[in-house]
Every structure is written in C-alpha cells, then in structure tokens.
Amino acid sequence: MAPTGRGTGLPELPSARVDAVWRAAAPHLARRRFFTIAAAATALAFGTGLPARGAMAAPRLDARRITENPFTLGVASGDPLPDAVVLWTRLAPAPYEPDGxxxxEQVDVNWEVALDELFVVVVSSGVALAHPEYAHSVHVDVQGLSPDTTYYYRFSVGTWVSPEGRTRTAPADGSSVSSLRLAAVACQAYHDGYYTAYRHLAQEDVDLVFHLGDYLYEYPVNSAGGERGYAAGTLPDAFDRETMTLTDYRMRYALYRSDADLQAAHATHPFVVAWDDHETENNYAGAIPENDVPPEEFLVRRAAAYRAYWENQPLRAAQLPQGPDARLYRRLHWGDLSQFDVLDTRQYRSDQAYGDRPHVPGPESDDPARTLTGDAQERWLIEGWQASNAVWNLMPQQVLFCQRNFDVTDPPKVSMDAWDGYRASRDRVVAGAKAAGLTNWIVLTGDVHVGYALDIKDDFDDPASANLGTELACTSITSGKDGADKPVNWEAHLRANPHMKFYNGRRGYLRMELDREAARSDFRTVSAVTTPGAPVTTAASFVTEAGAPGLKPA
Structure with a gap:
C-alpha cells in the first residue's frame, strides 16, 4: 500500500452542530443558566468560524505573494503509529501579529516524507490546506508507512522550504521489541528562562518524547521576556497580559514556538503531548476556574484555549476540540514492549477540596464520589490494563500520583491539586492495576517543577508494604527559574516520604531506556536557565527490574 496523507482540511461545523456541541457541554453548567448564555457563549467560542467549503470558503493566497519566511514556528511530528505519524507546521511570516x-486567506502547503535526509527517496507527498480558521496550522496524518522506521519530512510554500524534521513510526502491533528510549518533559514558562534543556534533548538518542503538560503559561510576558532579559521593547505589549481570548492563546503559542531550542527538539523527535492547567488557566478543575468567574464564561475561555492547543500541536483530527471539550486521553503501543495510557487529569476532575490549598485529607477530599479522571476515562484506563500484553505499562499524566507529605507532622498536609486530594480516585486506579496484574507499572508525571523518583506503595503509610510500581516526575524545562539540587524542604520531604528515593530541584528532563529486563531512568539537569548555554549532567540514575517493582540506584 502506497503511503498517503490526510491534511486538514477537517470538517466545518454547521450551526446545528454548534448547537449540539454546546448542548453536550450543558452538564458543565447549571440548567437554569444554560439556555440564557448559550447563544452568547456560542458566538464567542465559535466566532472565528471553522473552515467552510465551496463558494463560502476563504480565498486562496497566491504563494508568490509571501515575501517573508512562513516557517518561523518550525515543524513537529507526533503520536507515531506502526503505519502513520502526524506532521505539523503553522505558517506565520509575522508570528507576533494576530493573524500571523x-x-x-487559505494557503496550499506541500509536504514530503522521505527515507533520507536529502529527500532522494520520497515515499509520500501531497498538498494540505492551511486554513485561516485554524491559524494557518497544518496537520498531516501520513499513513501507509512502514513500522519501526525513521523518516524525514519537510513542508514548502512557493519558494519557501521549511526546516527538515526527523520522525519515526512505532513497531508493528504485537511485534517483539527489544528496547525503547524515551524522554519526558513538562512546564516551560517562557518568562522563567531559556530552553537550554531542549537544546540538549535535541541531541539525545531517543525514540519519542512525552510532554506532560504546561506547554504554555497564561501569565503576562513583559517586553524583556522576563528572565530572558531582552532589550526593552523587544516583545510586543500584546504579550504583557494574561491570555483570555483565542487570539491571545494563538499569539502566546507563537511566542513559545519561536524559540530555536524548542524547535530543535520538535524537529528531531516525535512528541506525544498532553495538557495540564496552564495551557488554559492555573489550577482549573473541569468547568470550574481558579477565580470567581461563572462556569459558562470560563467554558468560553476553555474553548479558546483547547482550540489553540490543538492548532499548535502535532495531534490528529480525533483530538480536535468541539467547543470546550476535547478527547485528549488516548492509548499508544510500542510493539509488545510498552503500552502508553496518556491521561487528561484536568478536563474531567472534581473541584479541588478545601479551597485548593495544602490541607490535611478529610471528609471533603476523601468523598468517594470525587474523581480526578472522570468515570469514563477511569474505566477506559482499567479496561486497557486488563487487555494489555505489554512488558511495561506506562501512564503518562500530569500531577503527582504517589502520596507526598509536606512535613512530618501528624497528620501531614498534602496537595489538594494532586492525586492526594482525590484519594478515592487513586484507590480505584490502584485497585484496577492490581486486578489487572500489572507488575511493570510506571507513572510519568510533570507539574511539580522538581525531579522525583518514588515507589508506588500498596499502603503509603506503611513503608514495609509491597511496591506496586514506579513514579518518575521529570522536573521542569524552565518553570521555577534555576532551582537548586537540594531545595529548602529537601530533608523534610525525604523524611516524610520514605517511598521517595530521589528529590532534585534543578531544571531538565527525564531520559529512560526500557528493555525486556529493566527500565533505566536518568534525571538530566542543567545548572541554570536564567542564562543560556548551561551544560547538561545526570543528577541520578535508577533501575526498576521487570517483575520486581521498586527503584534501585543504577
């Protein structure tokens, strides 16, 4: 079968479909308020429209009229399957302008996939439309590729040619795979420093990268780029406000994606992405915002944030949001070696208990009805484990899964924003893992801006209880600025959590290698992000043996 590609394109939503989308969102809203705001919310969320067809379609732009490089935001690939991979770019000759x-106007974008860097052996090519309704982003789902194969890709518009990207497909379903190399990253506040860790990650020999959330921050970025210290007036004032509208989010992604180090990492490795809170708003929970904003107003903002996220990530059409909702949780495989159950722990969660502050667990946080994943995602996860034949089951997700006591007081405070604030939800997931007989379970986590290595215990209050799996938190790319090897609460954290085997506060990423006998984890850190060019070192390495849960120093 010859490789093919499906470029977006993507369907427009007629008015009846728009109404259906907002009716589907009605459970988020109080019934008495829904119908009074539905029309206004729909107008705000869909005011930019979705691509129309025929006579109503946007006019085509003659590519010869593009006089500046349209590929200022780079290229990316993601979600590799055995026979397919998503290719991404977004045209923006003026990236800091609202329309790029x-x-x-629509733009024809040519794409090519080859077996070699010189593009002598081109195996697939085509033309995709960059729609203004999708901020001129392009998502090509290239199909008919060979399993377990490295490919090179590029885009072109008129005389302009994009940077070259490298990607790869997953091994064939069920095939015997000897090893896998991956990385995990999270939390990249642009204003907190340089993406030095991404420059080093671009040079790592890994098969794919998991981004575990906070790709974007909604906070203002001043003209100096915060800690980056650009000359006054370097960045437009449009960035110096919190993101609220679709235009705000699109422009903020343009700022982040203009970074050369981030572009290098994307061009070198396929990414599997999932959001946390800051892609929309800090610590939101489902339809409930951080501040006292009515849910129906917040859902309009969430619709804009979700739309911009999809436009700027290498995601398939299946992840395209419908208003304020998007199915981001999904399952990927790496032959018979690994199954990846990528979670979304923001969109479906119950509101945080006790005002979203660190608190001792109590009746409010321990209500059995509370959920971090939502019922449907929880069932999907556990049923997927029951059907898994993989050697390793990885659960990439956002907030800390293991118990984390903040101090040695009795009882200790814990985070109400992490799984500690949803212990009944965690108990159900742990019970599902045990019932499925998972012996090689690894949770990958972002959010916390530090590196952690923890044993998942059958009973976190009993250090002698059985180990059920391993959790690895990957620290941040920049968020929290430079950090320190031993944060001020380093000793207290380790004393209060005997299952915590490592704690480091520097910036960086997690590198892992899995084979059929063991999983090795390397915490790669840089000494500074407030100045560019810091070298990368390995702060610590651990091994988890197949069939014997528990972390051991490598």
Missing part, C-alpha cells in the same frame, strides 16, 4: 501575517 497571512490575513484570512
């Missing part, structure tokens, strides 16, 4: 410099 292309106005409201």
């Amino acid at each position: 410099g292309l106005g409201q």
Whole structure:
C-alpha cells in the first residue's frame, strides 16, 4: 500500500452542530443558566468560524505573494503509529501579529516524507490546506508507512522550504521489541528562562518524547521576556497580559514556538503531548476556574484555549476540540514492549477540596464520589490494563500520583491539586492495576517543577508494604527559574516520604531506556536557565527490574 496523507482540511461545523456541541457541554453548567448564555457563549467560542467549503470558503493566497519566511514556528511530528505519524507546521511570516501575517486567506502547503535526509527517496507527498480558521496550522496524518522506521519530512510554500524534521513510526502491533528510549518533559514558562534543556534533548538518542503538560503559561510576558532579559521593547505589549481570548492563546503559542531550542527538539523527535492547567488557566478543575468567574464564561475561555492547543500541536483530527471539550486521553503501543495510557487529569476532575490549598485529607477530599479522571476515562484506563500484553505499562499524566507529605507532622498536609486530594480516585486506579496484574507499572508525571523518583506503595503509610510500581516526575524545562539540587524542604520531604528515593530541584528532563529486563531512568539537569548555554549532567540514575517493582540506584 502506497503511503498517503490526510491534511486538514477537517470538517466545518454547521450551526446545528454548534448547537449540539454546546448542548453536550450543558452538564458543565447549571440548567437554569444554560439556555440564557448559550447563544452568547456560542458566538464567542465559535466566532472565528471553522473552515467552510465551496463558494463560502476563504480565498486562496497566491504563494508568490509571501515575501517573508512562513516557517518561523518550525515543524513537529507526533503520536507515531506502526503505519502513520502526524506532521505539523503553522505558517506565520509575522508570528507576533494576530493573524500571523497571512490575513484570512487559505494557503496550499506541500509536504514530503522521505527515507533520507536529502529527500532522494520520497515515499509520500501531497498538498494540505492551511486554513485561516485554524491559524494557518497544518496537520498531516501520513499513513501507509512502514513500522519501526525513521523518516524525514519537510513542508514548502512557493519558494519557501521549511526546516527538515526527523520522525519515526512505532513497531508493528504485537511485534517483539527489544528496547525503547524515551524522554519526558513538562512546564516551560517562557518568562522563567531559556530552553537550554531542549537544546540538549535535541541531541539525545531517543525514540519519542512525552510532554506532560504546561506547554504554555497564561501569565503576562513583559517586553524583556522576563528572565530572558531582552532589550526593552523587544516583545510586543500584546504579550504583557494574561491570555483570555483565542487570539491571545494563538499569539502566546507563537511566542513559545519561536524559540530555536524548542524547535530543535520538535524537529528531531516525535512528541506525544498532553495538557495540564496552564495551557488554559492555573489550577482549573473541569468547568470550574481558579477565580470567581461563572462556569459558562470560563467554558468560553476553555474553548479558546483547547482550540489553540490543538492548532499548535502535532495531534490528529480525533483530538480536535468541539467547543470546550476535547478527547485528549488516548492509548499508544510500542510493539509488545510498552503500552502508553496518556491521561487528561484536568478536563474531567472534581473541584479541588478545601479551597485548593495544602490541607490535611478529610471528609471533603476523601468523598468517594470525587474523581480526578472522570468515570469514563477511569474505566477506559482499567479496561486497557486488563487487555494489555505489554512488558511495561506506562501512564503518562500530569500531577503527582504517589502520596507526598509536606512535613512530618501528624497528620501531614498534602496537595489538594494532586492525586492526594482525590484519594478515592487513586484507590480505584490502584485497585484496577492490581486486578489487572500489572507488575511493570510506571507513572510519568510533570507539574511539580522538581525531579522525583518514588515507589508506588500498596499502603503509603506503611513503608514495609509491597511496591506496586514506579513514579518518575521529570522536573521542569524552565518553570521555577534555576532551582537548586537540594531545595529548602529537601530533608523534610525525604523524611516524610520514605517511598521517595530521589528529590532534585534543578531544571531538565527525564531520559529512560526500557528493555525486556529493566527500565533505566536518568534525571538530566542543567545548572541554570536564567542564562543560556548551561551544560547538561545526570543528577541520578535508577533501575526498576521487570517483575520486581521498586527503584534501585543504577
């Protein structure tokens, strides 16, 4: 079968479908308020429209009129399957302008996939439309590729050619795979420093990268780029406000994606992405915002944030949001070696207990009805484990899964924003893992801006209880600025959590290698992000043996 590609394209939503989308969102809203705000919310969330067809379609732009490089935001690939991978770019000759410099015209974008860097052996090619309704982003789902194969790709518009990207497909379903190399990253506040860790990650020999959330921060970025210290006036004032509208989010992604180090990592490795809170708003929970904003107003903001996220990530059409909702949790495989159950722990969660502050667990947080994943995602996860034949089951997700006592007081405070604030939800997931007989279970986590290595215990209050799996938190790319090897609460954290085997506060990423006998984890850190060019070192390494849960120093 010859490789093919499906470029978006993507369906428009007629008015009846828009109404259906907002009716589907009605459970988020109080019934008495829904119908009074539905029309206004729909207008706000869908005011930019979705691609129309025929006579109503946006006009085509003659590519010869593009006089500046349209590939300022780089290229990316993601979600590799045995026979397919998603290719991404977004045209923006003026990336800091609201329309990216292309106005409201469609643009034909050529794409190629080859077996070699010189593009002598081209195996697939085509033309995709960059729609103004999708901020001139392009998502090509290239199909008919060979399993377990490295490919090179590029885009072109008129005389302009994009940077070259490298990607790969997953091994064939069920095939015997000897090893896998991956990395995990999270939390990249642009204003907190340089993406030095990404430059080093681009040079790592890994098969794919998991981004575990906080790709974007909604906070203002001043003209100096915060800690980056640009010359005054370097960045437009449009960035110096919190993101609220679709235009705000699109422009903020343009700022982040203009970074050369981030572009290098994306161009070198396929990414599997999932959001946390800051892609929309700090610590939101489902339809409930951080502050006292009515849920129906917040859902309009969430619709804008979700739309911009999809536009700027290498995601398939299946992840395209419908208003304020998007199915981001999904399952991928790496032959018979590993199954990846990528979670979304923001969109479906109950509101945080006790005002979202660290608190001793109590009746409010321990209500059995509370959920971090939502019932449907929880069932999907556990049923997927029951059907898994993989050697390793990885659960990439956002907030800390293991118990984390903040101090040695009795009882200790814990985070109400993490799984500690949803202990009944965690208990159900742990019970599901035990019932499925998972012996090689690894949880990958972002959010906390530090590196942790923890044993998942059958009973976190009993250090002698059985180990059920391993949790690895990957620290941040920049969030929290430079950090320190031993944060001020380093000793207290380790004393209060005997299952915590490692704690480091520097910036960086997690590198892992899995084979059929063991999983090795390396915590890669840089000494500074407030100045560019810091070297990367390995702060610690651990091994988890197959069939014997528990972390051991490598």
